[in-house]
Amino acid sequence: MQRIGIFLKNNMxxxxxxxxxxxxxxxxxxxxxxxxxxxxxxxxxxxPFQIVxxxxxxxxxxxxxxxxxxxxxxxxxxxxxxxxxIINGKRTDFLQVSYTYVVEAKxxxxxxxxxxxxxxxxxxxxxxxxxxxAVATDDAADARSSGDDAENTSxxxxxxxxxxxxxxxxxxxxxxxxxxxxxxxxxxxxxLYTRVPVERFEDIKFPVFNGFWSQEIETPQNINFTExxxxxxxxxxxVLRKYMLLPQQTGxxxxxxxxxxxxxxxxxxxxxxxSIFDDFFDTYQTVKKRVSTQTARIQVxxxxxxxxxxxxxxxxxxxxxxxMSRDSVKANEAASMIVExxxxxxxxxxxxxxxxxxxxxxxxxxKISNNYTNSVNGFSGKKQFEYPFIPRSEGIxxxxxxxxxxxxxxxxxxxxxxxxxLRFRVTPGDSRQAGPLVSGMNKQSVVSLGEDIRxxxxxxxxxxxxxxFFTGSLYFFILLGAxxxxxxxxxxxLRRRARLRGDTLRTRNRKANKIARMRLKLAQSYLKENxxxxxxxxxxxxxxxxxxxxxxxxxxxxxxxxISRTLEEKGADRTVxxxxxxxxxxxxxxxxxxxxxxxxxxxxxxKAINIISGLENKL
Amino acid sequence: MKGIxxxxxxxxxxxxxxxxxxxxxxxxxxxxxxxxxxxxxxEALSAYKAIEEQGYESAPLFYNMGNAYYKLKENGRxxxxxxxxxxxxxxDDDAENNLKIAQQFTLDKIDSVPDFILATWTKxxxxxxxxxxxxxxxxxxxxxxxxxLLFFRFAPSTGARKLSFVLVCITFLTVILFFIFAFILKxxxxxxxxxxxxxxxxxxxxxxxxxxxxxxxxHEGTKVSILENVSQWSRIELSDGRQGWIxxxxxxxx
Numbered sequence: 001m002q003r004i005g006i007f008l009k010n011n012m013x014x015x016x017x018x019x020x021x022x023x024x025x026x027x028x029x030x031x032x033x034x035x036x037x038x039x040x041x042x043x044x045x046x047x048p049f050q051i052v053x054x055x056x057x058x059x060x061x062x063x064x065x066x067x068x069x070x071x072x073x074x075x076x077x078x079x080x081x082x083x084x085x086i087i088n089g090k091r092t093d094f095l096q097v098s099y100t101y102v103v104e105a106k107x108x109x110x111x112x113x114x115x116x117x118x119x120x121x122x123x124x125x126x127x128x129x130x131x132x133x134a135v136a137t138d139d140a141a142d143a144r145s146s147g148d149d150a151e152n153t154s155x156x157x158x159x160x161x162x163x164x165x166x167x168x169x170x171x172x173x174x175x176x177x178x179x180x181x182x183x184x185x186x187x188x189x190x191x192l193y194t195r196v197p198v199e200r201f202e203d204i205k206f207p208v209f210n211g212f213w214s215q216e217i218e219t220p221q222n223i224n225f226t227e228x229x230x231x232x233x234x235x236x237x238x239v240l241r242k243y244m245l246l247p248q249q250t251g252x253x254x255x256x257x258x259x260x261x262x263x264x265x266x267x268x269x270x271x272x273x274x275s276i277f278d279d280f281f282d283t284y285q286t287v288k289k290r291v292s293t294q295t296a297r298i299q300v301x302x303x304x305x306x307x308x309x310x311x312x313x314x315x316x317x318x319x320x321x322x323x324m325s326r327d328s329v330k331a332n333e334a335a336s337m338i339v340e341x342x343x344x345x346x347x348x349x350x351x352x353x354x355x356x357x358x359x360x361x362x363x364x365x366x367k368i369s370n371n372y373t374n375s376v377n378g379f380s381g382k383k384q385f386e387y388p389f390i391p392r393s394e395g396i397x398x399x400x401x402x403x404x405x406x407x408x409x410x411x412x413x414x415x416x417x418x419x420x421x422l423r424f425r426v427t428p429g430d431s432r433q434a435g436p437l438v439s440g441m442n443k444q445s446v447v448s449l450g451e452d453i454r455x456x457x458x459x460x461x462x463x464x465x466x467x468x469f470f471t472g473s474l475y476f477f478i479l480l481g482a483x484x485x486x487x488x489x490x491x492x493x494l495r496r497r498a499r500l501r502g503d504t505l506r507t508r509n510r511k512a513n514k515i516a517r518m519r520l521k522l523a524q525s526y527l528k529e530n531x532x533x534x535x536x537x538x539x540x541x542x543x544x545x546x547x548x549x550x551x552x553x554x555x556x557x558x559x560x561x562x563i564s565r566t567l568e569e570k571g572a573d574r575t576v577x578x579x580x581x582x583x584x585x586x587x588x589x590x591x592x593x594x595x596x597x598x599x600x601x602x603x604x605x606x607k608a609i610n611i612i613s614g615l616e617n618k619l
Numbered sequence: 620m621k622g623i624x625x626x627x628x629x630x631x632x633x634x635x636x637x638x639x640x641x642x643x644x645x646x647x648x649x650x651x652x653x654x655x656x657x658x659x660x661x662e663a664l665s666a667y668k669a670i671e672e673q674g675y676e677s678a679p680l681f682y683n684m685g686n687a688y689y690k691l692k693e694n695g696r697x698x699x700x701x702x703x704x705x706x707x708x709x710x711d712d713d714a715e716n717n718l719k720i721a722q723q724f725t726l727d728k729i730d731s732v733p734d735f736i737l738a739t740w741t742k743x744x745x746x747x748x749x750x751x752x753x754x755x756x757x758x759x760x761x762x763x764x765x766x767x768l769l770f771f772r773f774a775p776s777t778g779a780r781k782l783s784f785v786l787v788c789i790t791f792l793t794v795i796l797f798f799i800f801a802f803i804l805k806x807x808x809x810x811x812x813x814x815x816x817x818x819x820x821x822x823x824x825x826x827x828x829x830x831x832x833x834x835x836x837x838h839e840g841t842k843v844s845i846l847e848n849v850s851q852w853s854r855i856e857l858s859d860g861r862q863g864w865i866x867x868x869x870x871x872x873x
């Protein structure tokens with residue numbers, strides 16, 4: 001069983017209030033007094049009710065108020081109440097002086113009671129003017145039968161049947177709006193309306209707001225009833241809970257009913273006929289009454305499309321401020337960048353804005369601190385996003401503008417907030433002097449910040465017709481042909497040149513024998529004349545010239561070794577070569593020391609002819 | 620050697636330019652590049668497409684188109700155009716890099732059957748240049764062979780002739796190899812054997828009709844090889860050897 005508060009009768013509550021004021025007065029200094037007026041806010045037409053002016057000191061002069069539209073039935077009736085309490089030798093005095101009027105509303109509508117004033121301890125106090133609403137109730141008949149407790153009577157009337165109707169007591173869950181955009185704050189109020197006295201509540205099931213972010217913004221500990229006119233009825237109304245809701249889904253969201261059981265006091269009578277005493281000895285019976293709200297439906301529209309990239313879910317009206325936590329930033333020292341979102345709306349749900357700190361900075365998680373209060377328009381206040389970082393190198397850095405966008409409900413569009421570009425200098429840190437350890441420079445590898453494709457090719461497009469290839473194209477084959485052609489042309493040219501050179505050799509070869517014979521003939525003539533040295537010279541010439549021409553050896557290269565090797569290569573007989581060499585040696589000897597005489601010369605001549613003819617056959 | 624190749628290529632392209640494209644295509648190309656540089660990818664793409672529609676192609680063109688598609692988050696098309704680029708110029712580093720990045724966003728992971736190591740090496744060597752470059756290099760080598768052959772024929776000394784003979788053999792073999800590479804790459808470019816899946820999801824059937832049972836499901840950006848075509852259906856093979864039939868409209872040939 002949950003006991004939240006007790007409501008019995010209007011005047012009982014009045015007493016409680018008075019008592020409270022007395023306590024208050026006793027607690028505060030005696031020099032301070034209070035003078036208040038008390039009256040129900042809503043009354044039935046032609047139903048008498050009390051207006052009480054209460055002071056906590058002796059009233060020396062009381063100026064009554066004016067009652068517009070009210071009939072004063074009785075009053076003012078002064079009453080005086082005092083008590084003295086001694087607790088542990090400490091004495092406290094209570095004093096309460098009141099003037100009570102019993103009045104009645106003459107016509108439906110608002111009536112005013114002007115302020116009354118009283119002189120307390122030589123000082124004049126006045127009450128606030130009262131405004132009372134008079135309602136023409138349906139059961140006007142009840143007005144006569146009972147006193148000031150309209151609800152009591154009606155409860156009693158129904159109590160005869162032992163039931164409490166749904167109109168006597170009911171729960172209402174009201175919403176400030178039922179057609180909202182996603183994220184727009186709604187205030188939901190859970191109220192209990194009653195015309196019967198409620199003793200206590202139990203089994204309270206508060207509504208569950210699925211699809212909403214919800215927060216209770218009012219959770220009264222004591223339930224205070226106020227009068228409120230609903231239609232032609234006067235109800236005692238108590239606010240049980242007040243919620244702030246932020247829709248998180250779109251579409252029609254259903255709020256399940258809230259429910260509670262009220263223990264209601266109903267008057268019972270012991271059947272007919274009613275004795276005259278029955279009215280005196282009304283017996284009250286406690287009846288349990290289950291009350292519940294109706295299922296509520298709220299239409300949540302989605303936010304319009306085309307939200308900017310920087311949209312962080314904010315709905316309302318915001319401003320943004322961007323700052324650095326400190327004016328000068330040193331390398332290797334922590335600092336932070338602060339983004340403050342200020343305004344009204346779903347502050348609690350907005351995401352942290354995107355801040356692009358320089359890539360070289362060491363970044364840490366965003367710190368979020370809230371400083372906002374609940375209000376009818378959602379939260380108002382500010383939310384602070386702190387982006388801590390440690391710059392690892394000095395230099396001038398630029399933080400690009402922070403963009404943050406929200407949905408403005410009243411304008412019905414997205415609003416983009418944009419800060420300025422932040423430029424700041426990171427001064428060299430003094431971390432090196434800080435410790436005894438000299439830490440080396442931190443080498444770091446180049447970190448890939450994000451993978452992206454390489455940039456487009458911007459040079460010449462080198463366009464060709466579809467399917468065109470140089471390979472196998474006409475140009476390709478022309479080039480191939482050209483190379484082969486050039487090869488053959490060069491080949492022909494080179495070969496012709498080589499052949500020409502080869503022809504001179506051949507002629508020399510062919511003529512070698514002839515020349516040799518001519519020389520031999522000349523030698524023979526020298527032989528006849530017995531000119532030994534000339535003979536040998538000519539003979540040597542003939543031999544050498546023949547070999548030079550025949551073997552295509554230049555005259556300069558005529559060495560014994562070259563000759564014998566070349567001859568061997570050409571396939572001459574070994575004996576012939578040796579003979580040839582012998583003859584050459586003899587010739588050279590005889591040229592400078594001729595001694596053999598004619599016979600020897602003739603012999604050599606014969607030999608030369610034999611060798612040449614022998615070689616001629618071989619070569 | 621590369622200088623020569625370049626020079627001869629320039630000559631060739633000048634010849635091609637004389638017979639083909641003029642200022643119009645150049646300005647379209649420039650327009651596309653300018654639009655890309657300021658982030659107007661759709662505009663850039665339309666300029667590139669205009670060039671393509673006039674019947675021209677080139678590795679840079681396809682590469683830029685791939686980039687534009689990538690930026691427009693049309694991953695399948697981006698992969699298609701990177702593959703096209705690599706088909707024209709298998710040595711394009713940038714296209715290979717971007718293709719790898721684009722492929723990270725594809726859903727299908729297919730393990731390819733590993734090739735014989737020598738085949739891999741040969742393929743890598745062959746892919747290190749485009750067909751035309753191989754052809755040019757082959758022609759240069761052929762000219763060298765001819766020179767060496769002449770030297771062999773007319774060299775005065777036997778030693779020089781022996782050396783030149785060996786060199787002639789080597790260069791002639793390289794000429795043949797280069798021309799083989801060039802023609803293989805060309806035929807690969809001409810072939811229509813590979814395709815990229817273009818629809819987000821395509822179910823591969825066991826028979827070339829809609830009633831055939833589903834064999835497996837492919838997602839956008841997957842490369843398949845086409846084995847045969849029957850009316851509106853293509854028989855495809857994945858790189859892991861699995862086969863099936865896919866509607867020809869679900870993919871685009873590289």
